[in-house]
Amino acid sequence: MNNVIYSINGPVVTVKNATDFAMLEMVYVGEKRLIGEVISITSKATTIQVYETTTGLKPGEPVYSTGSPLCATLGPGILSNIFDGIERPLKDINERSGAYIDEGCNIPSLDDERTWDVTIKVKEGDSVQGGQIYATCPETELIEHRCMILPTLNGKVTFAAENGRYKINDVIVKIEDEHGKMHELTLCQKWPIRTARPTKERLPISQPLITGQRVIDTMFPIAKGGTAAVPGGFGTGKTMTQHQLAKWCDADIIVYVGCGERGNEMTQVLKEFSELIDPKSGKKLTARTVLIANTSNMPVAAREASIYTGITLAEYYRDMGYHVAIMADSTSRWAEALREISGRLEEMPAEEGFPAYLPSRISQFYERAGYMVTLCDKDGSVSIIGAVSPQGADFSEPVTQNTKRFVRCFWALDKSLAYARHYPAINWNTSYSEYIDDLAKWYGTNVDKSFLSKRQQIASLLHEENELMEIVKLIGSDVLPDDQKLVIEIAKIIRVGFLQQNAFHKDDTFVPLQKQLKMMEVILYLYEKSKVIVQAGKSLTEVLETGVFANLVKMKYEVPNEHLEQFDRYFKMIDEAFNHLD
Structure with missing residues (x-):
């Protein structure tokens, strides 16, 4: 064996005077066949990074070439699974070697004994091209798996299996390319992880x-x-x-x-x-x-x-x-x-x-x-x-x-x-x-034309509060006029009642866009009404004593996601409270 380990430095292994390795090629290192990848080649040495622990590895052990880059196995069985960084299934490893991964643990990424209920989408004589779907199967209750021809492959179907149950490595379609070469297609394929998959x-x-x-x-x-x-x-x-x-x-x-x-x-x-x-x-x-x-x-x-x-x-x-x-x-x-x-x-x-x-x-x-x-x-x-x-x-x-x-x-x-x-x-x-302008049309069509303008008002109030708080930190809040104190109070509702969210509350962990819009409408309605009252000469203290501000903070919990009509009572509550101040 010509290719042997010369030096070991943690996960980095060097091979001297090797000529048959390619850049980014996957290799097997040592007697335990640890998975590695070629990351540097010179005329004198080849450097390999090893994706497993190199404890116990010794100079003089062989390094085996595979001729292909580090690839992911793509096929049914990926979903619901748990893999390590190089797509080895951790559940299977746990059954075989316990809580810690053994060196050289070469387990297939996908279960090659499980059968899938496959529907063939092509027939003999069809002309096919890269990316075309040739078979489907239900991978989980929610997701249909669609097996696609490799992007680089075009040709004619010479064999198509019947619909039925197959393992991932069973040949279900054969294609003859334009050069007359035969390609056998199974339910899975390999793809180099460092290469982006092509699109149209x-x-x-x-x-x-x-x-x-x-x-x-x-x-x-x-x-x-x-x-x-x-x-x-x-x-x-x-x-x-x-x-x-x-x-x-x-x-x-x-x-x-x-x-x-x-x-x-x-x-x-x-x-x-x-x-x-x-x-x-x-x-x-x-x-x-x-x-x-x-x-x-x-x-x-x-x-x-x-x-x-x-x-x-x-x-x-x-x-x-x-x-x-x-x-x-x-x-x-x-x-x-x-x-x-x-x-x-x-x-x-x-x-x-x-x-x-x-x-x-x-x-x-x-x-x-x-x-x-x-x-x-x-x-x-x-x-x-x-x-x-x-x-x-x-x-x-x-x-x-x-x-x-x-x-x-x-x-x-x-x-x-x-x-x-x-x-x-x-x-x-x-x-x-930076996506707001790109999404403006969608928000206007699918939620409400006023959604982004209300968002802008909310953002402006938070920005204004931030500037006012700089003054408050320096000289206190007493020097601020009531209209600026009102901005701080409204911003507090925005922060606590709108931006803060409870992941453990059934109605607050996920909030649909229509409810988000309604919450903004209520907060901005309160701001406009309060501003009119304050400008008319009433003190902010009287406005706050109505209790409306404290009630609005709780609306995220009190209005169920499927009963948005209940927001109407908040508008009425604001009107009734402020009518007494007129």
């Missing part, structure tokens, strides 16, 4: 990803096919915010990537998701969810791969015509893996020790989002929501700053809000969304 056309952003979280849907919306960053320090609620989005957003499929997170957090995710009922269908939420768990004690190189594995699975379901949301928690841990491997390779460090190519890697990930026309002429989208964990909540650090360059939605989590038990702890003064 990228469509302009036009639809929001509805989350049911007021501070997001109303103030800082994300679009289907959009990108968002959720930066925040320790304990600010990044993971909980992503849990809420995973539970309630109106994507068809959720891909949740736990990248370098604490093991107990991933345990919580697994436990919660297995118990949750999908609000749209009444079925289990796991029927449309796939989890990739790469906890902080797992090999660091696999953390780097987990992000790409997750986005490849998301693109696969997008190509079937589904809307997919991928939650990456957290991209900072992924960047730390890049930094560690870069250090072991002795590359020249850039800012804070991160590699110089950090911005390009972040952009490559976020650019794989989008709203697309797929090769099978269906509309599908991938929306990426990435958590960022800046050390010490310092948003000026490289990962946050570079992420900000490539996303159009920024939900900045605030430590002081989290400590005050204000959740979601999204700071309305430092967050932003």
Whole structure:
């Protein structure tokens, strides 16, 4: 054997004088056949990053070439499953080797013994092209799996099996390409995780990803096919915010990537998701969810791969015509893996020790989002929501700053809000969304033409309150005239009664857009009425003593989501209370 290990430096292995390896080729390292990937080639040495622990590996052990890049296995059985960073099924590994993954644990990603009820969509003699659907099967109660011809393959069908039950590796269709070469199609295919799957056309952003979280849907919306960053320090609620989005957003499929997170957090995710009922269908939420768990004690190189594995699975379901949301928690841990491997390779460090190519890697990930026309002429989208964990909540650090360059939605989590038990702890003064203009037509058509104008009024009141509070901090509130004190009081209702949301309350955990609009209407109606009263000479104290302000804070709990007509009593309550002041 010519190719043997020369040196080992953590997950980085070097082979001397190798000539038969290709860049980004997957290889098997050592007697235990650990999975690795070629990341550097020179005339003298080939460098490999190993996706498993290298404990016990010795120089002189062989390295085996595979001739193909690191690929994800794509087929029925992905949904409801839990994988590690390189798509190995953790349930099967647990049954075989217990709580910890054995080195060289080579288990198929998908169950090759399970049978699926397959409907064949092509017949003998058909001309077919890349991306076309050739078979379907019910993957879960909620999702139909659509098997697609590889994008690079065109030709004529020479064999099509009958409808029936098949395993994922059974040949169900044979195609002869234009060169006369025969291709056998099964229920699954392989795809390189670092290569974006091709599409027919990228469509302009036009639809929001509805989350049911007021501070997001109303103030800082994300679009289907959009990108968002959720930066925040320790304990600010990044993971909980992503849990809420995973539970309630109106994507068809959720891909949740736990990248370098604490093991107990991933345990919580697994436990919660297995118990949750999908609000749209009444079925289990796991029927449309796939989890990739790469906890902080797992090999660091696999953390780097987990992000790409997750986005490849998301693109696969997008190509079937589904809307997919991928939650990456957290991209900072992924960047730390890049930094560690870069250090072991002795590359020249850039800012804070991160590699110089950090911005390009972040952009490559976020650019794989989008709203697309797929090769099978269906509309599908991938929306990426990435958590960022800046050390010490310092948003000026490289990962946050570079992420900000490539996303159009920024939900900045605030430590002081989290400590005050204000959740979601999204700071309305430092967050932003660039999708509002793109979504204006949709909001006007599907909710109400006044929705965005009312949103703008709410945002203006919060901005004005922020400026007034600077004065209050310096010289106190007594110097402010009543009309400015009124702005502070209304902003308090907006903050506590509208932006703050209770994830454990049945009517407040998810709020439809029509209810969000009604809540804004009531708050702004109160503001306009109060302003008239104050301008007429009445004191703000008299206005506050009516008790209306305190009652409005509770309307989010008191009005059920399906009985929006009950908001009428709040308008009447405001009118009656203020009629006594005239």
